[in-house]
Amino acid sequence: xxxxxxxxxxxxxxxxxxxxxxxxxxxxxxxxxxxxxxxxxxxxxxxxxxxxxxxxxxxxxxxxxxxxxxxxxxxxxxxxxxxxxxxxxxxxxxxxxxxxxxxxxxxxxxxxxxxxxxxxxxxxxxxxxxxxxxxxxxxxxxxxxxxxxxxxxxxxxxxxxxxxxxxxxxxxxxxxxxxxxxxxxxxxxxxxxxxxxxxxxxxxxxxxxxxxxxxxxxxxxxxxxxxxxxxxxxxxxxxxxxxxxxxxxxxxxxxxxxxxxxxxxxxxxxxxxxxxxxxxxxxxxxxxxxxxxxxxxxxxxxxxxxxxxxxxxxxxxxxxxxxxxxxxxxxxxxxxxxxx
Numbered sequence: 001x002x003x004x005x006x007x008x009x010x011x012x013x014x015x016x017x018x019x020x021x022x023x024x025x026x027x028x029x030x031x032x033x034x035x036x037x038x039x040x041x042x043x044x045x046x047x048x049x050x051x052x053x054x055x056x057x058x059x060x061x062x063x064x065x066x067x068x069x070x071x072x073x074x075x076x077x078x079x080x081x082x083x084x085x086x087x088x089x090x091x092x093x094x095x096x097x098x099x100x101x102x103x104x105x106x107x108x109x110x111x112x113x114x115x116x117x118x119x120x121x122x123x124x125x126x127x128x129x130x131x132x133x134x135x136x137x138x139x140x141x142x143x144x145x146x147x148x149x150x151x152x153x154x155x156x157x158x159x160x161x162x163x164x165x166x167x168x169x170x171x172x173x174x175x176x177x178x179x180x181x182x183x184x185x186x187x188x189x190x191x192x193x194x195x196x197x198x199x200x201x202x203x204x205x206x207x208x209x210x211x212x213x214x215x216x217x218x219x220x221x222x223x224x225x226x227x228x229x230x231x232x233x234x235x236x237x238x239x240x241x242x243x244x245x246x247x248x249x250x251x252x253x254x255x256x257x258x259x260x261x262x263x264x265x266x267x268x269x270x271x272x273x274x275x276x277x278x279x280x281x282x283x284x285x286x287x288x289x290x291x292x293x294x295x296x297x298x299x300x301x302x303x304x305x306x307x308x309x310x311x312x313x314x315x316x317x318x319x320x321x322x323x324x325x326x327x328x329x330x331x332x333x334x335x336x337x338x339x340x
Contacts, residue, residue: 006238008044013045017057022285029055030066032073062087063264067217076111133240134273137177140169142300144256150305153178153240154290156262159275160321161296161303170296170303171242171275178271180239187223189249207234210340211261215311218257225249229258240271247278252324255280262286279322284315286310293318 010021013035017024021222024045025244025261027033052073059069062083072080108118119334129179136149141167159174161167175183187195198205211230212222220226222287232241248257255278262272276282293306295314 007038007044008046008050010043010045013050013053016050016147017053018059020286022283023057024053026066027053030070032056032066034072037176059083063214065214065260066219068214082241098319100185110143133178135174135179136179137173139302140166140173142166142169146179146302148303150292153271153273154292155265155271156288156290157271157292157294157297159273159276159294159303160282160318162277162321164301165296165298167180167275167296168244170294171244171273175240175242178240178242181271182238182241184241184243185228186244186248187258188228188232194224194228197231198237198294201235204231204235215257215261218260219255220254221251223249223254226258238270240273242273244275244277246274246276247281259283259286277321277323279324282322284317284319284322295321 006017010024014021014024024035024043028035028043033049033056034047035049039263042330053274055073056069059080059326062080063086064083065077068083069077072083091209093098109121111118125274133153134149134151135153136147138145139148148170158302159167161170168238172183198208208227208230208251211234214219215226216222217228222302228245229246231242246258251334259281262274274281287293287308293308293314294303295306295318297314297317304314306312306318309315
């Protein structure tokens, strides 16, 4: 396709807007965007389409669901007011965090001016907001003590691998090694802890109700599995969360809605590590530049950071591990057992 000077290809439009081409197709599927077509049928984004897409992207960055975006662009301001209020709260929280960090740095400078050299602990506290989340640990069986390290764990990472690759053991060990982290296993699907937490914490129940309403508007289906995940995500507690088989109990639309939510978390800076074999959770076309994919290879070689584009290191192995939810459902409940 050779676009006119005033018409952008999907790749050009997505790059200009800072979103994926798949996101633009999603907006189109929901009736929010209607790009022109060339004579050969290719999508073509002119100035009008780009202005509309820019409005949609801005509203999404405010944390609005697709249904809320549709209402706002149709002239209903209620959801926009709520989105702006939430954004203001996020900015205020960031401002408070920055002010506190600034006070700590000023305190260190004052100590230095008076001849007092701050110790390492004081320096670490003052610079905590800027420090990357790093981790290193000896791997469990089947790697038998090989060393694994990450210098900078982002807000969102993925762990994947074929059945029997040891990815669950890896994820558990990662949760143990990360400072203040917790591992959310599949027992969340069977116990009643989520309901108990909601019954005993009115503020949490309110946050979860609002989050579930957002997810439903985004296309999710309410379920106990989804509620358990949202409770874990919205509850105060661990500094990082490693989630086993995040797709379990969720249909394709719910998985897509959940991923949209996780990428619009505002000031929730906790690192999330999602173990998955679903292509709706780990959508290689929707990965953002900051996100990591950790592959546990089938041959039990050391887990590696995959490069998530065709031809990249580990890309083909990752793509082979992933399957749509309807295919994943066929292997639900299957685990690989260590033989004696």
